[in-house]
Amino acid sequence: MKNVTIIGVGLIGGSFALDIKTKYPNTTIYGIDNNEAHLEEAIALGVIDKSTSLNELSKSDLVIVAIPVDVTLDLLPKILDNISENTIVFDVGSTKENICLRVKNHPNRRNYLAAHPIAGTEFSGPRAAIKGLFQNKTNIICEVEETAFKLQEKALALFSDIGMRIRYMNPKAHDKHIAYVSHLSHISSFMLGKTVIEKEKNERDIFDMAGSGFESTVRLAKSSPAMWTPIFKQNKTNVIETLDKYINNLKHFKRLMEKDDFQSVYQEMESTNYIKQILNGIK
Amino acid sequence: MKNVTIIGVGLIGGSFALDIKTKYPNTTIYGIDNNEAHLEEAIALGVIDKSTSLNELSKSDLVIVAIPVDVTLDLLPKILDNISENTIVFDVGSTKENICLRVKNHPNRRNYLAAHPIAGTEFSGPRAAIKGLFQNKTNIICEVEETAFKLQEKALALFSDIGMRIRYMNPKAHDKHIAYVSHLSHISSFMLGKTVIEKEKNERDIFDMAGSGFESTVRLAKSSPAMWTPIFKQNKTNVIETLDKYINNLKHFKRLMEKDDFQSVYQEMESTNYIKQILNGIK
Structure with missing residues (x-):
């Protein structure tokens, strides 16, 4: 992976960024956040390398969507509009049914993987990011069959590299x-x-x-x-x-x-x- | 303190025993427990030195009552019957009103201090005892004026030595x-x-x-x-x-x-x- 974009540089997004930096030192990590202060803080803390914008997403191999679930509903279709055919996008939200319905008929549905890493703390923001947060944690993946196989593989390699166990489930369950x-x-x-x-x-x-x-x-x-x-x-x-x-x-x-x-x-x-x-x- | 008796060699009683051993290495710690296996385990683990019985209590400078609060209601009057005039007895129960009422008119009421150390874990038994459990924890003392001043001092010295903060309160509150x-x-x-x-x-x-x-x-x-x-x-x-x-x-x-x-x-x-x-x- 050459370029990764984290949308939402808080506890979960930031923790992914830290693990990716550790495992793939040559990857450049971009960040997007509607909280300008968080974005600057994430750069200052070395959580991400630089900020970017939605219309630059096609350069990314991987896009991680780690924002509140209502914003994900709005933003995920736009994210999928902006990626390249080799980009894999996953979200990390704690609800899966609505989001899967929202992008069900999106032309780039096969670039999206619905995920829910069961990890976190009660804190938030980039300062709450923790290296190794996902080690030995469960990642629930929904509707895996809707994601292109080659792109699944990319995401699964990352999850495996940062120590997660995978559990497959349908969004309703x-x-x-x-x-x-x-x-x-x-x-x-x-x-x-x-x-x-x-x-x-x-x-x-x-x-x-x-x-x-x-x-x-x-x-x-x-x-x-x-x-x-x-x-x-x-x-x-x-x-x-x-x-x-x-x-x-x-x-x-x-x-x-x-x-x-x-x-x-x-x-x-x-x-x-x-x-x-x-x-x-x-x- | 030469001799201390712990009644109930579980999490709380055992943790007091460990701290007393550390702070007063010349003190002998006796234990009483209706669970014979816990008593043997406490000796094997070095939590207490030897077992004893209620009619030996008059030899003890300090008696700590760390048993379920219903058993304390039954046993505390008998304990107070068996001590010497220089023995201080305190309990550690999570309720204080009933127990204070129970011994209100006991001739040795002034040998008893009603205490509630706010410390513990979800585990129980002597194996659950932890050295330093009480460090920086609050100990709530009720009806302090009902305890003889010289005996209060003995107990307060122990609480201070093991790092507790004291809070005075009436049993109802x-x-x-x-x-x-x-x-x-x-x-x-x-x-x-x-x-x-x-x-x-x-x-x-x-x-x-x-x-x-x-x-x-x-x-x-x-x-x-x-x-x-x-x-x-x-x-x-x-x-x-x-x-x-x-x-x-x-x-x-x-x-x-x-x-x-x-x-x-x-x-x-x-x-x-x-x-x-x-x-x-x-x-």
Whole structure:
């Protein structure tokens, strides 16, 4: 790869840039970002080499689209309008169904690979980029058969070089499942933060009492609203389903406490301890 | 301190033992545990020196009670029956109101200090003990005026030597606030784990899709039901209050999504990002 363009030089785009620089030292990395300060910061930090624009995209072998999912819906068709026939474009968004529908009939659909690397932190911007972020992480690829085989190969070589495992899935199933294991976690964390902040309004000093348990559970409430609002919008039906189930489980737990049925409270927790095995399986 | 007895040689009791060994190498550390295997393991691991029994307690300068809060309610009066007039006893439980009431009129009430070190992990047993666990952590002390001054000093010297900050509070306020910043986090995490496990019953492979965000949010669902059930029982009223508020916040978020009011969804998250400042304050 001679030229790579990263659209959105934040946490994910920037982390790809750092890994590409490490693995392919002769590649030039271009950046596009509607936040001028982020673009300058990314250059100053050495995350990217220089800025570029959409109408220069045909020079790139690879284009990575790492922007909020609502902007991807708008921009991806224009990106595909501007590339060369040998350019592979992939996005990294947390929703896949809408974006696949949007470009379904685009004449350059075969230059696009729908991807979702399961990696990140609660931080954002180029300063949040981390070398090696994708090592041993899962990358979910949707509708792989819609991408030209030779171009797939290019992207898969990169994913393999930076240490990712690949999982193939259809976009509908991706969006349904990711609602449970990612989107719901974010809402549970945001609402936990909100509940405690509301209490704190009157009693400012309760936070001395918070320990690492609270910190871990509420960590995702630091996440970027600009990134997450369009995800919840695009995955509305699935996310509402997970919220219904979560709220029902909380209500049930509360009812058990109200009835003084602490044997069942014990059993609820004991059976959920099974999550240990599952989390060991993730690693 | 010549002799210290740890009642309950698990994560918290064992971590106190390790720190005491480091800071006071000439102290002998005795252990009591109704789990014989844990007691043997604690000796084998060098966490404690030898086992002892309740009727030997009068030889100890310090007794640390680190057992589930329901067992503390039963055992603390018996412990206070068995000590010498120079023994200081403190517990480490996550509820303080019931335990203070239980020993309110005990003739040796002034030998007891009600404490709650805000420290721990989701693991349990002597193998979970960690040297330095309490460094820079908060220790909440309740009804300090009920403890004999000379005995307070002994305990405070230990807390200072192992790096803890002290916060004084009344037991009612402690139980009310800790429900928000600790007990609620555990339930939100357990119910998140349950919701995702229930989904997984039919679709076993969704866990490849889980990332570090899910892992962090669900971490507390690994916690011990034997420890947490009696905490929820003793703090029932406060915990139910926090659950009501949390469930209402989740329902409100869901309603905003149902109404397609994603501007408000954005604002909910943006205002909760304030948690960043708060968490920075913890550290």
